Amino acid sequence: MRYAERLQARIETTGSRLCVGIDPRPGDDGIDAVPDFLKKLVAETWERAAAFKPNMAYFEAMGLRGIEMLGELLEQMPDEVPVILDAKRSDIGETQKYYAHSYFSHWKVDAVTLNPFLGYDSIEPFLGWEGKGIYLLAVTSNPGSADFQRQSLADGRSVFELVTALGERSLAEENATDVGYVVGLTNAAGVLAKMPDAPLLVPGLGAQGGDLASLAAAGRSAPDVINVSRGISYAGDDRSFAQRAADWADKIAAAYQG
Numbered sequence: 001m002r003y004a005e006r007l008q009a010r011i012e013t014t015g016s017r018l019c020v021g022i023d024p025r026p027g028d029d030g031i032d033a034v035p036d037f038l039k040k041l042v043a044e045t046w047e048r049a050a051a052f053k054p055n056m057a058y059f060e061a062m063g064l065r066g067i068e069m070l071g072e073l074l075e076q077m078p079d080e081v082p083v084i085l086d087a088k089r090s091d092i093g094e095t096q097k098y099y100a101h102s103y104f105s106h107w108k109v110d111a112v113t114l115n116p117f118l119g120y121d122s123i124e125p126f127l128g129w130e131g132k133g134i135y136l137l138a139v140t141s142n143p144g145s146a147d148f149q150r151q152s153l154a155d156g157r158s159v160f161e162l163v164t165a166l167g168e169r170s171l172a173e174e175n176a177t178d179v180g181y182v183v184g185l186t187n188a189a190g191v192l193a194k195m196p197d198a199p200l201l202v203p204g205l206g207a208q209g210g211d212l213a214s215l216a217a218a219g220r221s222a223p224d225v226i227n228v229s230r231g232i233s234y235a236g237d238d239r240s241f242a243q244r245a246a247d248w249a250d251k252i253a254a255a256y257q258g
């Protein structure tokens, strides 16, 4: 089964487009408390999760033990839930071959995020993998997305449309890997209408203050997932992870239903 089909099936089974972001920040209890935090987060949220998204940065920041924890986490993930590794890799094609091999052969992940700035040959090593997906950064959720991504070209297109053109090119070559895009909810206005019918990974809801109304208005039919990380793990209220995830999943579903 292709990655996008699997994700679509998961969205239909759960009625949820929530992607649960996994960004552990060791607090006063230190790194040793992280494995239990991760177990609890996954156990309490998986039933409402369309996908999980661990971000490499938070695991790398804990040193080699953090990398081990990510490996253990990926092994323990429920098989039903696709896992998107937020790695944002970017390098020359020769080196990308090794990243692709690492994530898709050794790490138990279904999709990874890539920075497309180095061009088509930098994403090619990720394209021949049956059942796998990549998400290219198109319009990120930070203010700096205005510096390059949302600039206009002389032909009237925006720079992020050069990114979607890479994905279209991969379709023409009938690759086994599905190509989707990252679109930050905070910067989605005027962007969604230009995005192809491909899976979107949409961060920016919750702590970053993105508004679901723009997605609802876009009337998209692709298997898009909306990420919430701090809004579930570190919301600072007395609700459980399960309650917060259910609340976000319901809000997202309501927005999609209009």
Ligand SMILES: O=c1ccn([C@@H]2O[C@H](COP(=O)(O)O)[C@@H](O)[C@H]2O)c(=O)[nH]1
Pocket (backbone or CB within 6 Å): 021, 023, 055, 086, 139, 140, 141, 142, 182, 183, 184, 203, 204, 205, 206, 207, 208, 227, 228, 229, 230, 231
């Ligand atoms: O444009 C982007 C791309 C990736 N992210 C990542 O998503 C989560 C968001 O976390 P919150 O706590 O829900 O704000 C985090 O891992 C980011 O690195 C993004 O925010 N924007």
